[in-house]
Amino acid sequence: MTGGDGVLPLAVTMGEPAGIGGEILLKAWVSRREAGLPVFLAIDDPGRLQDLAARIGLDVPVRAIGSAGEAAALFGRALPVLPLALAAPVEPGRPDPANGSAVIESIDRAVALVRTGEASAVVTNPIQKSALYAAGFRHPGHTEYLAHLAGLSEEPVMMLAAADLRVVPVTIHIALREVADRLTVGAIVHAGRVTAAGMRRDFGIAQPRLAVAALNPHAGENGSMGREEIEIIGPAVAALRAEGIDAAGPSPSDTLFHPAARARYDAVLCMYHDQALIPLKTVEFETGVNVTLGLPFVRTSPDHGTALDIAGTGRASASSLIAAMTTAADMAHARLSPEG
Structure with missing residues (x-):
């Protein structure tokens, strides 16, 4: 999937035009040979x-193309670009809601290319949600919008992946004080099912091993420091195991992420956002990748924001965009394999 006519390219979205998405896209193209990148195209304003x-100061020839088939x-x-006009001039660091419709259209077109078999995967550049909200966007973020485009009845799952660690937060963008109230057996089981299926289909791991983190210190100390492990997390682990999923836990999170522990599992279900992202970004700050599991198409993204x-x-x-591209290509290839 790395060159030649007929190669299905990755479709890379515009992201927030006033952010760093365009810059990292250009730098990725400059590094294409050194990094061994697959063919990709941008949906952007040339x-x-x-x-x-x-x-x-980058020497990047930008060429407009008429179809994804011209990219390879x-x-x-040259960097192949499917043209998408912006409504307003771009000033770095200053998002303009007038360009919000183009940002959304870039996502729409990338998904359409993959679903019609013209591209292999979607790689999304970071969006500035405040600018999109001002333009009328009504979804919490990329993941929810992609689920809407896919027509999913169940929520997809966010995974953060690096070479040495994969983490899945069960609850995501909520206040820490709300986590215990939002945790349910059903939410953990859903995250575990989607993660196990994604590991098989997208990462080629036939028998994925899931570690499940505790919520409380010392896994609650038999209920003396909270009963979530006894009443919610433990029953969820049992339910996953009853379905044939290799899940273990709940395990204290302070001993779950060191190198020897990481060798014992393929992914960790974490109970809240920072429990997942702090170890991931400590281990691989530059090359973490946001992966959406449970979609009918492959989607990855850099694990950072717009950096206005x-x-x-x-x-x-x-680095993170390059890792996202490599991961997307590997996932797309895994889906094409007989076991995928």
Whole structure:
């Protein structure tokens, strides 16, 4: 999946045009050979990307294409872009809600390309949700919008993945004080089912091993420091095991992420956002990847935001986007394998 005519490219979305998405996209193309990247195309404004390349001193020929099928033959000598016009000029670091419709359309078109078999996977650049909300966007974020586009009846699951660690938060963007009230046996079981299925289909792991983190210190100390492990997490682990899923826990999270522990599982179900993201970003800050499990198509994203404070300065690292592209290509290949 790395070159030649007929290769299905990755479809990379615009993301917030005032953020670092364009810069890391350009840098990824510059690093394409060194990083061994698959063919990719951008759904973006070619003029914006060309101006940005000049601004930050990158020699990137940007070429508009008429269809995804043109990307592979062009990729070695220019960045292929399916043109998408912006409504307003872009000022780095200053999102304009007027461009929100283009950001959303870029996502729509990327998903459509994958679903019609013209692209292999969707790689999304970071969005600025406040700007999209001002433009009328009514979804909490990328994941929920992608689920809407896919017509899913069940929620997909967010996984953060790195070379040495994969984590899945059961509850995500809520206040810490709300976590215990939001945790249910059903929520944990759903996350475990989708994760196990995703590990088999998207990562080629035939018998995935799931570790399940406790919520409370010392896994609740038999109820003396909370009963969530006894009443919620333990029963969820038992339910997963009854379905044939290799799940173990609840395990104290302070002993779950060191190297020897990581060798004993393929992914961890975590009970809240920071329980998952702190170890992931400690282990692999530069190359973490956001993966959406449970979609009918492959979607990955860099594990960082729009970084408005450094947009347009040339200082942004493309490492996470490069990892997201590599992961997307590997996942797409796994889905095509006989076992996928």
